[in-house]
Amino acid sequence: MDPRKRARLDSAGWKVGSAADFLDLTPEETAFVEMKVALARYARGLRTQSGLTQTETAMRLGSSQSRVAKLEAADATVSLDLLVKALLTLGATPADVGRVIASHTATSAGS
Amino acid sequence: MDPRKRARLDSAGWKVGSAADFLDLTPEETAFVEMKVALARYARGLRTQSGLTQTETAMRLGSSQSRVAKLEAADATVSLDLLVKALLTLGATPADVGRVIASHTATSAGS
DNA sequence: CAAGGATATGTCAGAAGCGACATACGCGCA
DNA sequence: TGCGCGTATGTCGCTTCTGACATATCCTTG
Numbered sequence: 202m203d204p205r206k207r208a209r210l211d212s213a214g215w216k217v218g219s220a221a222d223f224l225d226l227t228p229e230e231t232a233f234v235e236m237k238v239a240l241a242r243y244a245r246g247l248r249t250q251s252g253l254t255q256t257e258t259a260m261r262l263g264s265s266q267s268r269v270a271k272l273e274a275a276d277a278t279v280s281l282d283l284l285v286k287a288l289l290t291l292g293a294t295p296a297d298v299g300r301v302i303a304s305h306t307a308t309s310a311g312s
Numbered sequence: 313m314d315p316r317k318r319a320r321l322d323s324a325g326w327k328v329g330s331a332a333d334f335l336d337l338t339p340e341e342t343a344f345v346e347m348k349v350a351l352a353r354y355a356r357g358l359r360t361q362s363g364l365t366q367t368e369t370a371m372r373l374g375s376s377q378s379r380v381a382k383l384e385a386a387d388a389t390v391s392l393d394l395l396v397k398a399l400l401t402l403g404a405t406p407a408d409v410g411r412v413i414a415s416h417t418a419t420s421a422g423s
Numbered sequence: 424c425a426a427g428g429a430t431a432t433g434t435c436a437g438a439a440g441c442g443a444c445a446t447a448c449g450c451g452c453a
Numbered sequence: 454t455g456c457g458c459g460t461a462t463g464t465c466g467c468t469t470c471t472g473a474c475a476t477a478t479c480c481t482t483g
Contacts, residue, residue: 229400236396236406254429265472270431278470280440281392285347289340295347295417303410365459376442381461391440391470 232306234275239305240284240298241275247291248273262287343417345386350416351395351409352386358402359384373398 226234248258248269255269262269264287272279272287288298337345359369359380366380373380375398383390383398399409 229397232400232406233397236409255431256429259472263472265474266430267432267474268472270429274431276432280470281396283471285392286340286344289343295343296414298347299410299412299414299417301410302413303407306406306410366461367459370442374442376444377460378444378462379442381459385461387462389440394441 235306236302237279237281237284238275239301240281240288241273241279242305243293243297243301244284244288244291245273247288247293251291258291262290346417347413348390348392348395349386350412351392351399352384352390353416354404354408354412355395355399355402356384358399358404362402369402373401 248255253261255273256266259266259269264283268279268283269287272284285298289295359366364372366384367377370377370380375394379390379394380398383395396409400406
């Protein structure tokens with residue numbers, strides 16, 4: 202089920218290459234994952250910049266420390282909804298969110 | 313529920329104002345909804361511009377006509393994930409998505 | 424080394440979202 | 454007027470996400 206777990210299990214012999222190559226993701230799936238990663242990074246930045254711990258942040262969000270950890274790790278079980286709601290609660294504006302998505306995400310399919 | 317929401321409860325008589333005033337939404341909730349509405353509008357634009365029906369679009373997305381209708385109506389049961397995945401599948405880039413969020417959304421928290 | 428705070432990882436019951444289906448609404452055309 | 458096509462709305466069973474908790478892994482600091 203979980204693609205990441207499968208990936209780990211199958212990785213007896215290593216190959217170089219991006220995760221997108223290794224897993225078989227469509228370009229759209231890749232782009233989607235990259236968006237989440239970019240937002241997750243931004244979320245961590247917002248938090249650390251405020252000197253907050255994950256636990257404190259979790260309380261602000263009405264969530265738990267573990268979920269914040271997963272959120273910042275762009276875990277597969279974390280939805281875009283949660284990610285974006287968290288960012289807004291941490292003080293980001295929609296403009297900020299849009300900017301992060303637009304600028305920190307590789308647009309073209311690339312090689 | 314949320315302590316910060318309480319403030320607006322007492323509007324006895326009508327006032328003109330946005331849905332966000334009328335419902336009891338925090339600024340973040342309002343911003344989130346506005347993001348979804350902007351993306352939903354954009355989704356409809358992409359579809360109609362391609363001359364597709366909701367049913368045809370649904371097949372491309374591996375979904376159903378009803379869900380596409382709800383998606384374009386920014387229905388509450390439609391997640392950001394679905395919205396964004398749909399946009400990417402319909403040909404939008406992450407940059408497009410970011411731009412829509414950043415520019416078609418009222419930014420300031422303000423009153 | 425031990426203790427303590429912060430972060431990561433695994434699991435679960437319950438909530439939320441999903442595709443699918445049925446059906447209602449709107450509108451043009453015969 | 455009735456039919457056909459596109460869209461909207463409501464519901465349902467199943468899947469996925471969520472908060473919570475337990476626990477593991479780092480780092481510091483004494």
